[in-house]
Amino acid sequence: MLNGERKIARPFRWAMVGGGRTGQVGYKHRLGALRDNTAFQLVAGAFDIDAARGKDFGENIGVSPERCYSDYKTLFAEEAKRPDGIEVVSIATPNGTHYEICKAALHAGLHVICEKPLFFTTAQVQEIKSLAKEKGKIIGVTYGFSGSQILLQARHMIANGDLGDIRIVNLRYSHGFSAAESAEKYSDAAKWRVDPKIAGPSFIIGDISTHTYYISELLLPHMKIEKLLCDRQSFIKSRSPLEDNAHMLMHYDNGAVGTAWFSAVDTGYMGSQTVRIVGSKASIEFHDYNPNELLYQVQGQPYQTLHRGMDYLDASALEDERLGALHTEGLSESWANIYLKFAIAMDAKNRGDEDFLKNFIYPGIDAGLEGVRWIENCVRSADQGAVWVDFK
Numbered sequence: 001m002l003n004g005e006r007k008i009a010r011p012f013r014w015a016m017v018g019g020g021r022t023g024q025v026g027y028k029h030r031l032g033a034l035r036d037n038t039a040f041q042l043v044a045g046a047f048d049i050d051a052a053r054g055k056d057f058g059e060n061i062g063v064s065p066e067r068c069y070s071d072y073k074t075l076f077a078e079e080a081k082r083p084d085g086i087e088v089v090s091i092a093t094p095n096g097t098h099y100e101i102c103k104a105a106l107h108a109g110l111h112v113i114c115e116k117p118l119f120f121t122t123a124q125v126q127e128i129k130s131l132a133k134e135k136g137k138i139i140g141v142t143y144g145f146s147g148s149q150i151l152l153q154a155r156h157m158i159a160n161g162d163l164g165d166i167r168i169v170n171l172r173y174s175h176g177f178s179a180a181e182s183a184e185k186y187s188d189a190a191k192w193r194v195d196p197k198i199a200g201p202s203f204i205i206g207d208i209s210t211h212t213y214y215i216s217e218l219l220l221p222h223m224k225i226e227k228l229l230c231d232r233q234s235f236i237k238s239r240s241p242l243e244d245n246a247h248m249l250m251h252y253d254n255g256a257v258g259t260a261w262f263s264a265v266d267t268g269y270m271g272s273q274t275v276r277i278v279g280s281k282a283s284i285e286f287h288d289y290n291p292n293e294l295l296y297q298v299q300g301q302p303y304q305t306l307h308r309g310m311d312y313l314d315a316s317a318l319e320d321e322r323l324g325a326l327h328t329e330g331l332s333e334s335w336a337n338i339y340l341k342f343a344i345a346m347d348a349k350n351r352g353d354e355d356f357l358k359n360f361i362y363p364g365i366d367a368g369l370e371g372v373r374w375i376e377n378c379v380r381s382a383d384q385g386a387v388w389v390d391f392k
């Protein structure tokens with residue numbers, strides 16, 4: 001159980017690039033990082049592409065005026081001169097900026113926490129992975145939904161054989177916020193998401209499917225996709241060549257099959273993500289609008305609902321418990337769990353404890369790499385006319 005007491009010697013001095021007043025995701029980073037006062041302290045930032053607005057915002061949330069910088073290059077250079085300079089930076093800017101900022105941060109000697117999708121290509125991720133290794137730094141990727149403890153219960157039950165042989169994987173993350181073209185007219189965040197120069201090779205695949213794909217990897221670490229077919233299209237034609245809707249079929253190396261649906265034009269739907277894993281003995285189902293529960297369905301028996309925080313769960317699913325059973329946890333706690341894990345991983349890295357890191361589960365550079373690999377394979381299949389491709 002977590003109660004905010006320190007897990008590492010002292011909090012990391014932390015900065016943000018992006019995530020300012022106009023950013024959609026910035027507050028989630030701060031909710032996550034600052035939930036445990038003992039893990040991170042926000043001491044600096046270049047919060048906005050608009051320097052004046054970024055400085056005003058930084059001061060407004062309590063950062064010293066002289067440490068609210070006009071851009072990330074100045075942030076890294078000036079902080080490097082201070083004895084109490086930053087040790088880690090979070091990147092919460094549009095996709096097309098991640099690679100350059102991440103590279104600059106590593107060269108400045110910082111650990112990095114970066115938004116998904118990490119970069120545009122797996123080649124870029126491999127390059128940054130090597131650089132991070134050379135510099136002895138951690139890269140965390142904010143698959144922010146994946147910190148719900150009940151997912152570790154699901155992972156445990158699958159590993160324990162409670163479901164039998166895994167046969168079917170069913171992933172879905174859909175919403176209707178871009179059902180109309182006007183979404184782009186009223187929101188800068190919606191506009192850049194359909195511009196390949198900023199969003200990368202995909203819209204909805206990179207934007208939301210990477211979250212659900214990572215959850216499937218977390219639950220099924222023993223299974224790898226061998227072949228994949230992706231069909232993507234844009235119902236709003238101006239978004240082409242990027243897609244606002246995509247379906248995938250997957251073949252896994254253990255004989256299991258999968259289907260996935262990701263959409264920004266699922267008009268009226270507010271259910272967010274669902275992950276259903278079907279085995280030969282039982283199935284489980286996770287809905288991220290209620291991360292306090294896991295459905296467990298054994299053939300021939302009444303449905304069971306496993307509740308977060310209860311003693312009957314595996315120890316791995318109780319370690320990150322914060323509020324106790326009965327009291328609802330949600331996305332904020334999930335982000336806090338992820339951020340605490342980043343802090344623990346960075347601390348272990350600084351101490352050279354590679355043995356610990358080998359077995360420590362958190363969304364790091366390899367999770368970011370697999371997310372970009374997933375996007376690349378989906379796009380390659382779709383752009384050849386929705387054909388089966390080897391997953392590579």
Ligand code: NAD
Binds near residue numbers: 115116188
């Ligand atoms: P957004 O357009 O709402 O905000 C981007 C912010 O970055 C803006 O405030 C902008 O001023 C700032 N910015 C842009 N370039 C900058 C630069 N060079 N230096 C400093 N600030 C800069 O975008 P968003 O929806 O917050 O998405 C940002 C990133 O987060 C994207 O990569 C997106 O995929 C990801 N995201 C992740 C989640 C999640 O759950 N993990 C949720 C939403 C978005």
